[in-house]
Amino acid sequence: MPRRLTRRIFPHPFLTLLLVVVWCLLINQLSAGTVVFGLILGTLVPILTAAYWPNRPRLGNPIKFALYVLVVIWDILVANVQVAIIVLFKRNAAMQPAWVPVPLDIRTPEAIAILAGTITLTPGTVSADLSAEGHALLVHALDAPDPDAVRDTIKHRYERRLKEIFE
Amino acid sequence: MTFIAEIAICTALVVGGVFMLVGSYGLVKLDAPMSRLHAPTKATTLGVGSLLLAAILYSFATGGGSLHETLIVTFLFVTAPVSAHFIAKVHIHRKHTRQELPDPPEDRVWATKDRPAGDGRNG
Numbered sequence: 001m002p003r004r005l006t007r008r009i010f011p012h013p014f015l016t017l018l019l020v021v022v023w024c025l026l027i028n029q030l031s032a033g034t035v036v037f038g039l040i041l042g043t044l045v046p047i048l049t050a051a052y053w054p055n056r057p058r059l060g061n062p063i064k065f066a067l068y069v070l071v072v073i074w075d076i077l078v079a080n081v082q083v084a085i086i087v088l089f090k091r092n093a094a095m096q097p098a099w100v101p102v103p104l105d106i107r108t109p110e111a112i113a114i115l116a117g118t119i120t121l122t123p124g125t126v127s128a129d130l131s132a133e134g135h136a137l138l139v140h141a142l143d144a145p146d147p148d149a150v151r152d153t154i155k156h157r158y159e160r161r162l163k164e165i166f167e
Numbered sequence: 168m169t170f171i172a173e174i175a176i177c178t179a180l181v182v183g184g185v186f187m188l189v190g191s192y193g194l195v196k197l198d199a200p201m202s203r204l205h206a207p208t209k210a211t212t213l214g215v216g217s218l219l220l221a222a223i224l225y226s227f228a229t230g231g232g233s234l235h236e237t238l239i240v241t242f243l244f245v246t247a248p249v250s251a252h253f254i255a256k257v258h259i260h261r262k263h264t265r266q267e268l269p270d271p272p273e274d275r276v277w278a279t280k281d282r283p284a285g286d287g288r289n290g
Contacts, residue, residue: 131278
């Protein structure tokens with residue numbers, strides 16, 4: 001019974017935590033009052049919106065997720081420089097843009113959304129479309145002499161990690 | 168403000184400015200619609216991120232301390248790919264793509280090209 005009650009009050013514990021943190025950042029001051037009001041919001045908003053979120057996204061391993069975020073930030077830094085060099089010093093005619101279809105192993109909608117976002121944030125690739133049944137992702141690469149290599153990087157570097165985190 | 172803090176803030180500002188400039192230049196220089204999409208997604212990630220890092224460093228160096236900016240970065244990182252995705256879908260929908268789309272490896276068709284059976288419109 002107490003477990004069901006906690007579930008009632010905190011339908012999405014991660015969302016509650018996130019709302020408290022966002023509220024404190026918005027106020028930009030850490031005091032007891034801010035945290036308490038953040039907690040009130042963090043309790044009310046998930047309860048009011050619980051009907052629209054029937055399933056909680058399951059976050060398997062928060063440490064792995066933090067590692068994933070670090071990997072992505074590092075990749076953004078490195079790839080930005082590479083793409084800046086391409087944009088500045090490569091003639092348009094010499095570029096080889098390519099469509100890269102990426103078959104997906106992950107099925108969780110949240111994981112696919114994060115993967116698509118990651119692909120767009122890491123420069124040089126933009127996720128352009130999802131296949132009708134959600135089993136493949138269409139990626140556009142700015143300069144890819146070897147499209148298969150782009151696909152393999154995405155699958156090994158990002159999708160494998162997301163699969164471990166979400167599934 | 169210490170000398171090291173000043174150097175760190177200036178470096179972050181210059182790096183941010185350079186990447187914003189490269190992003191805008193890319194928007195003008197690249198010629199294909201889909202390639203052009205790459206430039207703005209780049210400018211927001213590292214350019215804005217670096218400028219906001221400078222703002223955070225400055226606030227801590229002057230003693231105020233502010234982490235507001237992390238929210239801006241987070242929201243940008245969440246919304247930029249979504250808008251890029253929609254722009255890409257518009258390009259696909261209006262056939263502003265130089266190369267033909269490859270077939271999806273597993274499913275029937277890409278979502279943007281999907282239309283209910285019996286819909287006679289083409290294009």
